[in-house]
Amino acid sequence: MALCIAAPTWAQAPSKGETTSTASSTKKQQLDRSGKPRKGKASFYAKKFHGRKMADGTPMDPNSNHAASRTLPLGTRAIVTNLENGKSEVVEIRDRGPYVGGRIVDLTPKTAEKLDMKKDGVALVEVRPIELPPEGGKSVVAGKSVELSSGQ
Numbered sequence: 001m002a003l004c005i006a007a008p009t010w011a012q013a014p015s016k017g018e019t020t021s022t023a024s025s026t027k028k029q030q031l032d033r034s035g036k037p038r039k040g041k042a043s044f045y046a047k048k049f050h051g052r053k054m055a056d057g058t059p060m061d062p063n064s065n066h067a068a069s070r071t072l073p074l075g076t077r078a079i080v081t082n083l084e085n086g087k088s089e090v091v092e093i094r095d096r097g098p099y100v101g102g103r104i105v106d107l108t109p110k111t112a113e114k115l116d117m118k119k120d121g122v123a124l125v126e127v128r129p130i131e132l133p134p135e136g137g138k139s140v141v142a143g144k145s146v147e148l149s150s151g152q
Helices: 109-114
Strands: 038-044 066-068 077-082 088-095 103-107 123-135 138-141 144-147
Touching (some): 088 103, 088 109, 103 123
Parallel strands (some): 066 088
Antiparallel strands (some): 066 103, 077 123
């Protein structure tokens, strides 16, 4: 009698050329507060995500300017520029993702439409933070640390 032991499906390595990433299996990434622009691929939220709770607790509104990033702090405002046509839109990071390899930002369908990337579904973009949320009494605006006054 032969005994065959196989690893469960969830424990197997991805096939050649396949990348997988989920919230539970992704290593926790350090948040990027440098204000430096990043280039990579953008995609947009599928219809099934409309109305679902985002990382900040609000429902995903497909007509908003909200976006998802794995590395930018929630509340960051950034300019996303489609490098294929030069069109830009300001977004606010409210969610975590995308969880597909090689992508750096997920956009709402409305923002994707404004950037003319809805037809292709994915576009090469630059994400340039313009305002980071406060941390320890300081805000970062366009890559420079600014002391916040308490109004006194």
